[in-house]
Amino acid sequence: xxxxxGRAVLVVxxxxxxxxxxxxxxxxxxxxxxxxxxxxxLAEAIRLGAGHAEPETPAEPAALAVVAVPPEAVATxxxxxxxxxxxxxxxxxxxxxxxxxxxxxxxxPDPGRYVGSHPMAGREVSGPSAALADLxxxxxxxxxxxxxxxxxxxxxxxxxxxxxxxxxxxMTATEHDAAVALVSHTPHVVAALMAGRLxxxxxxxxxxxxxxxxxxxxxxxxxxxxxxxxxxxNAAAVRPVLAGLRSDxxxxxxxxxxxxxxxxxxxxxxxxxxxxxxxxxxxxxxxRTEFGTVIVAVDDRPGQLAALFADAxxxxxxxxxxxxxxxxxxxIGLVELxxxxxxxxxxxxxxxxxxxxxxx
Amino acid sequence: xxxxxGRAVLVVxxxxxxxxxxxxxxxxxxxxxxxxxxxxxLAEAIRLGAGHAEPETPAEPAALAVVAVPPEAVATxxxxxxxxxxxxxxxxxxxxxxxxxxxxxxxxPDPGRYVGSHPMAGREVSGPSAALADLxxxxxxxxxxxxxxxxxxxxxxxxxxxxxxxxxxxMTATEHDAAVALVSHTPHVVAALMAGRLxxxxxxxxxxxxxxxxxxxxxxxxxxxxxxxxxxxNAAAVRPVLAGLRSDxxxxxxxxxxxxxxxxxxxxxxxxxxxxxxxxxxxxxxxRTEFGTVIVAVDDRPGQLAALFADAxxxxxxxxxxxxxxxxxxxIGLVELxxxxxxxxxxxxxxxxxxxxxxx
Numbered sequence: 001x002x003x004x005x006g007r008a009v010l011v012v013x014x015x016x017x018x019x020x021x022x023x024x025x026x027x028x029x030x031x032x033x034x035x036x037x038x039x040x041x042l043a044e045a046i047r048l049g050a051g052h053a054e055p056e057t058p059a060e061p062a063a064l065a066v067v068a069v070p071p072e073a074v075a076t077x078x079x080x081x082x083x084x085x086x087x088x089x090x091x092x093x094x095x096x097x098x099x100x101x102x103x104x105x106x107x108x109p110d111p112g113r114y115v116g117s118h119p120m121a122g123r124e125v126s127g128p129s130a131a132l133a134d135l136x137x138x139x140x141x142x143x144x145x146x147x148x149x150x151x152x153x154x155x156x157x158x159x160x161x162x163x164x165x166x167x168x169x170x171m172t173a174t175e176h177d178a179a180v181a182l183v184s185h186t187p188h189v190v191a192a193l194m195a196g197r198l199x200x201x202x203x204x205x206x207x208x209x210x211x212x213x214x215x216x217x218x219x220x221x222x223x224x225x226x227x228x229x230x231x232x233x234n235a236a237a238v239r240p241v242l243a244g245l246r247s248d249x250x251x252x253x254x255x256x257x258x259x260x261x262x263x264x265x266x267x268x269x270x271x272x273x274x275x276x277x278x279x280x281x282x283x284x285x286x287x288r289t290e291f292g293t294v295i296v297a298v299d300d301r302p303g304q305l306a307a308l309f310a311d312a313x314x315x316x317x318x319x320x321x322x323x324x325x326x327x328x329x330x331x332i333g334l335v336e337l338x339x340x341x342x343x344x345x346x347x348x349x350x351x352x353x354x355x356x357x358x359x360x
Numbered sequence: 361x362x363x364x365x366g367r368a369v370l371v372v373x374x375x376x377x378x379x380x381x382x383x384x385x386x387x388x389x390x391x392x393x394x395x396x397x398x399x400x401x402l403a404e405a406i407r408l409g410a411g412h413a414e415p416e417t418p419a420e421p422a423a424l425a426v427v428a429v430p431p432e433a434v435a436t437x438x439x440x441x442x443x444x445x446x447x448x449x450x451x452x453x454x455x456x457x458x459x460x461x462x463x464x465x466x467x468x469p470d471p472g473r474y475v476g477s478h479p480m481a482g483r484e485v486s487g488p489s490a491a492l493a494d495l496x497x498x499x500x501x502x503x504x505x506x507x508x509x510x511x512x513x514x515x516x517x518x519x520x521x522x523x524x525x526x527x528x529x530x531m532t533a534t535e536h537d538a539a540v541a542l543v544s545h546t547p548h549v550v551a552a553l554m555a556g557r558l559x560x561x562x563x564x565x566x567x568x569x570x571x572x573x574x575x576x577x578x579x580x581x582x583x584x585x586x587x588x589x590x591x592x593x594n595a596a597a598v599r600p601v602l603a604g605l606r607s608d609x610x611x612x613x614x615x616x617x618x619x620x621x622x623x624x625x626x627x628x629x630x631x632x633x634x635x636x637x638x639x640x641x642x643x644x645x646x647x648r649t650e651f652g653t654v655i656v657a658v659d660d661r662p663g664q665l666a667a668l669f670a671d672a673x674x675x676x677x678x679x680x681x682x683x684x685x686x687x688x689x690x691x692i693g694l695v696e697l698x699x700x701x702x703x704x705x706x707x708x709x710x711x712x713x714x715x716x717x718x719x720x
Binding site: 133189204214227243259310 | 480492493494495497498499500502529531535538539540542543544546547548549550551552553554555556557558559561564565566567568569570572573574575576577578579580581582584585587588591592593595598599601602603604605606608609610612613616617619620622623626627629630631632633634635636637638639640655657663665666667668669670672673674678679681682683684694717719
């Protein structure tokens with residue numbers, strides 16, 4: 001099971017990602033060495049079972065170093081680890097790839113022994129105590145080799161991704177950075193700027209907020225320091241996406257200056273939105289499926305959800321997805337159950353027969 | 361129970377909102393008359409039980425007409441209904457309020473017998489067959505009287521809102537339009553423009569999309585025709601919100617031109633986003649509560665959710681909210697259970713003891 005043949009993996013940096021990886025690799029039977037400039041992070045990671053402290057003079061270098069430090073520090077740490085004989089190969093897990101791979105190529109003597117990578121997983125909390133052994137389970141883990149990369153570096157980085165339960169994929173560093181600018185960094189900017197509009201708004205306006213604006217701004221709660229670093233490090237890839245967005249915003253605002261004459265532009269931009277939305281991967285990576293939805297009014301008492309799911313299960317209908325909407329000022333929740341198309345009637349009938357209030 | 365003392369309520373326009381209101385009022389024991397220029401909509405609404413066709417020569421006028429037609433048609437229909445003696449008072453349910461209230465004041469002989477209103481409820485599907493008797497349950501229903509409005513018009517509109525299960529509140533038409541521009545129309549624009557960026561993107565970029573961009577763009581799937589009408593009708597209130605957004609976007613884009621020097625601006629804008637996000641109402645209209653979260657890995661088989669909720673219920677812990685994340689390419693789901701702060705450990709222990717895989 002251990003593709004490193006009993007040799008150690010070194011994790012440098014025991015924040016959320018490094019400690020989570022240590023937990024996952026330890027669980028998979030890998031000998032994990034841990035290092036961190038912050039002694040309290042290292043101690044917490046060890047206490048949680050993410051590995052043991054890197055020996056001062058290890059008997060042999062680790063098979064791979066996973067460098068889990070901020071993007072701008074990656075090249076320095078990779079250089080230290082490789083020149084000090086602490087690991088044969090190295091990868092990193094930073095959320096941008098052009099910056100660290102370029103800097104490693106410029107600064108590290110044998111850059112082919114390094115390959116950049118990025119597990120697409122995170123939480124809104126940070127530090128070793130937020131670590132989860134399953135953080136990477138089922139998530140994409142992008143690996144970015146270039147022409148000079150040793151195959152062995154890629155093989156070992158792939159092994160780490162698989163042992164952590166992630167779904168590995170490869171692309172160039174430039175492709176990666178453009179992709180995350182589009183699907184992660186720009187959405188964060190958009191959510192933050194929309195949420196920023198709410199910051200100074202009168203209370204009676206905010207009181208009318210419903211599930212729509214709540215969805216749009218959900219990720220805006222992320223750590224401003226972390227996101228400042230991410231946007232700074234990937235500025236070159238984020239700028240063109242924001243420029244395209246701004247151009248569309250200008251067109252829309254012009255259309256609103258002469259609302260009736262501007263309707264064709266509004267319609268076109270809104271249709272583009274529907275098209276783009278339909279391209280997002282749905283369940284299991286397949287194209288988005290339209291589910292049937294059954295909406296049930298549920299009292300806000302312990303055990304109500306359990307009873308509802310038990311009754312749905314008794315109806316023999318698999319619930320594919322579920323959302324709960326809470327009503328302002330009312331001790332009632334609306335539970336939306338997504339089921340395969342066509343199963344709505346069956347589920348509705350069965351739940352009604354068991355006394356549930358179905359909306360509509 | 362019937363605040364209209366047995367007198368009828370007339371609903372003009374039997375689309376999603378009109379038919380849903382007919383169902384709700386009928387269920388509450390009100391005599392509901394229905395009218396629609398489209399005979400097939402009227403027939404469907406009657407078939408669903410939303411009321412009966414308005415008699416050609418009713419014995420007495422309805423106590424209130426609820427005009428459920430597009431914003432630009434409201435004043436004409438209100439004028440027809442009142443001058444024809446079909447109802448004593450009138451309200452509408454359009455999603456903007458300045459346009460119809462201004463036009464009613466200009467065009468209708470006795471405008472004080474009309475009051476504008478707006479139930480903050482909807483679905484992404486339309487037409488009478490999408491109607492739900494509970495569409496308005498627990499939702500805000502804004503009523504917008506002005507100095508000339510008869511108290512009886514307000515009283516009757518409030519009665520309709522309450523009978524439909526909504527939470528009535530009053531503000532001026534201008535306040536209403538500014539509020540929905542901020543919390544509904546601008547978020548829709550933002551979601552649509554972000555989703556539009558995905559429309560032409562390469563497949564390998566879209567494949568990296570995760571829950572963040574999915575949340576941000578969720579409402580972008582709404583009907584482009586309907587949203588073109590809404591944005592056109594409320595252009596005056598949407599423009600200043602978008603102008604503020606664009607000004608922030610420009611500042612952020614300038615900061616990204618010189619990323620390191622620009623970091624203070626990035627940090628400030630991202631912090632504004634965190635502040636704005638924290639103002640959104642949480643469960644039951646109270647301030648947002650931080651819940652504890654327990655994440656459970658669940659096989660994608662029928663009955664798994666039912667079993668999970670049954671076991672959570674057996675642990676005596678009330679599940680406050682739930683989200684399901686599907687992993688790309690894997691037949692596994694991660695179910696996030698929100699519980700009151702402090703109850704995580706209890707639930708985690710209890711679920712582990714019952715054989716569930718808890719993340720971390």
